[in-house]
Amino acid sequence: MKIIQETALTYDDVLLIPQYSDVDSRRMLSTETRLTNQIKLQIPIVSANMDVVTESEMAIAMAREGGIGIIHRFLSIDAQAREIQRVKKAESFIVEKPVSMDVANTLGALKKLVEETNAGGILILENEKLVGIITRRDILFEENDNKPLRDVMQKKLITASPEISLKDAEKLLHQNRIEKLPLVDKDGRVAGLVTLKDIMKITQYPKATKDERGRLIVGAAVGVRDKEMRRVEAALAAGADCIVVDIAHGDSNLEIDMIKNIRKHFPKVQIIGGNVATADGTKRLIDAGADSIKVGVGPGSICITRQVAGSGVPQLTAIIDCAKAAESSKTPIIADGGIRQSGDVAKAIAAGAQTVMIGSMLAGTDESPGMIMTRRGHRYKASRGMASREANIDRNKREGNDLTQEEIEEYVAEGVEAAVPYRGKAREVLTQLVGGLQSGMSYSGVHTLEEFQQKAIFVRMTGAGLKESGPHDVEVIG
Ligand code: XMP
16 A cells, blocks of 8 residues: 555646736637647637537537547447547538539420539539539520530530638639639549538538548447447548547556557547546557547536545646646547636646546537526536446437346446527537636636646635635625
8 A cells, every 4th residue: 555645636626827928818818739740720729529419410519619539438349430430521612422413404494403412512423423513593594495504515625623622612612703613523424512612611610620532531439349449440431530449547557558459440430538637648548549538437417436446636736747748748638527617727737737628517408408497497417427327328229238127237337418508509618618727728828728738826725725826705696
């Protein structure tokens, strides 16, 4: 037995000391960061891989705002892959299967197709190769339905390769004053269509985090059992940008073997390992091949690991220790769990994390799975620990095992089921969290998150300091 004398701290034990600032507007401060060294984010927020938090709807909202969502693993391999595909398709600037018609048809048939599909432009093919395009404008005043398509279509075509980037597609549309850009492969076959309308839609979310093909980014959680390699394979085939190897005690042989196995079969994939709470654990996962480390044992809002197992490290100390251990390899840290307000995000980042992972705060939003409930005049949504008794029952049911009463009672839960206040759109929560983080940066006089980590100074406070830090001696009415 060994007792480490040092006191471990968490968010409520400290404050950031205000420092001289030359920041005129906190909104101008950059919150750009890295999830891994290859995946850049515009805001340092990741939605948790929990079944009450992240499926495609949440992941789409997160990526549009500049963060990322990790699709949970408590659904079948196929269902998880479908969720990933939904995210990937949500904002693609390429229509993968554009509406087309053979040139041998007449205008009448084409008008019918336009009506059925509501397509703004139809690609015209001859022997399956692109020979023309007909837009709504081309047929507006054409009354002779027997006219062959060859006499209606635009024959002078601007096309591009299916690998074109969003920027280059934008440039081509602009330079040629066109609204549709067909993509053709080297044999002249149609491989997609870029439309001005789709590109304009994308600009609605200027901070959105995208892959090189202009699709929103998304992560997928996997477990460590043998069959989980199939999940990895399916998630990557569906387009996942990173894999989170998700177990409660990540400093373990099971986690390390899984990371190594994924690295061996998919050398280029971005792997996030965790959860750990110590410097040694962090180093072990980095050595195994992880590109980013998820830190947090027991800080989560729905966790009871520390009560049940007596194990864990208060989160601020865990972040500081793990960040120090990851420094030499520049491996990013994800502070996972325990975020209740924007000040916690500021403290987590200042302490050394590159991103924070959030569960229950996002479980209360429109984009999380599950219904809104009303209790005593207030609106709520459900949250629950992934190691709660209820989550375990549901998980088994999904796998076709109806647990007996005895099996249910034997399960030692490390999470609880809870209700969280309804919070509206995820975007509103993220705006508050990011705005608060930027305020924290401005109080420390810094312009970037990296500078924040170098310059931030923490002061420890007493219980009286904590009491003084919230509203007190007033009746809060709004
Ligand atoms: P917050 O505080 O954001 O935390 O709701 C989310 C994180 O909590 C972890 N998690 C659990 N931890 N038992 C635990 O000890 C559980 O049942 C459980 N479920 C989730 C997880 O790391 C998540 O991201």
